Amino acid sequence: MKKDPGYFKKNFANFLAQLDEESYEMHYAKKSQLFAEVEGKVLEIGPGTGVNFPFLTGKEVTWTGLEPNAAMHPFLFKAAQENGLEARLLDCTTEAICLPDDEVDYVISSEVLCSVSDLEKSLAEIRRVLKPNGKFLFLEHVVDKHNIWRRLVQKAVPYTPWKFYSDGCHPARDIGNAIRQAGFSDVSYVDYMQEGRGIILMINRPHIYGWAIK
Numbered sequence: 001m002k003k004d005p006g007y008f009k010k011n012f013a014n015f016l017a018q019l020d021e022e023s024y025e026m027h028y029a030k031k032s033q034l035f036a037e038v039e040g041k042v043l044e045i046g047p048g049t050g051v052n053f054p055f056l057t058g059k060e061v062t063w064t065g066l067e068p069n070a071a072m073h074p075f076l077f078k079a080a081q082e083n084g085l086e087a088r089l090l091d092c093t094t095e096a097i098c099l100p101d102d103e104v105d106y107v108i109s110s111e112v113l114c115s116v117s118d119l120e121k122s123l124a125e126i127r128r129v130l131k132p133n134g135k136f137l138f139l140e141h142v143v144d145k146h147n148i149w150r151r152l153v154q155k156a157v158p159y160t161p162w163k164f165y166s167d168g169c170h171p172a173r174d175i176g177n178a179i180r181q182a183g184f185s186d187v188s189y190v191d192y193m194q195e196g197r198g199i200i201l202m203i204n205r206p207h208i209y210g211w212a213i214k
């Protein structure tokens, strides 16, 4: 039997579930473009409540996910069913993906790489499980290199109760640069300042979205 995920993990799952619709609308334009090409074997890291399923509906995909927070699972399976997808979860994390080398056509992620415990290891694992020429498609919030005030807050919040309420999110990561350094043959992404209101978005922006080819 799975162990109880605990108060903060449950709280985070319920919180994300409440934001599903807002997140869908906020990222609709970028995600529709980003995930348009997805087909074949797809591994999604950190799918959360399944907020990316609507972008995969009707596609020829075999979806597998890595979602260590068990409190997300009921939301995720419900969303998969509503979007006509069959969801299979693996019992491992991005730092040590329990799949053989060269296994999947796509790895996809949205707003996950801020939370992994080891970014470099996670990117190496993503690259390892992709087939040759396979693609990693990502949409992530990243460190603000221009606004020093936001960057200071981004660096400080992981040392506050944010750590517990946001499930270990580190907003000051230079994720774009880390992807460029991770040994992919080609990387391309767009930086943008996500519009919207609210304290979380004030901290968790700008964003990048794009792809990395193995």
Ligand SMILES: C[S@@+](CC[C@H](N)C(=O)[O-])C[C@H]1O[C@@H](n2cnc3c(N)ncnc32)[C@H](O)[C@@H]1O
Pocket: 016, 023, 045, 046, 047, 048, 049, 050, 051, 066, 067, 068, 069, 072, 092, 093, 094, 095, 109, 110, 111, 112, 115, 116, 117, 167
């Ligand atoms: C901010 S949420 C994003 C969820 C969803 N992708 C979205 O866009 O709403 C981050 C997710 O990554 C998951 N996560 C955290 N660490 C992880 C790891 N090492 N491997 C895989 N997933 C992880 C969390 O459980 C959570 O569901």
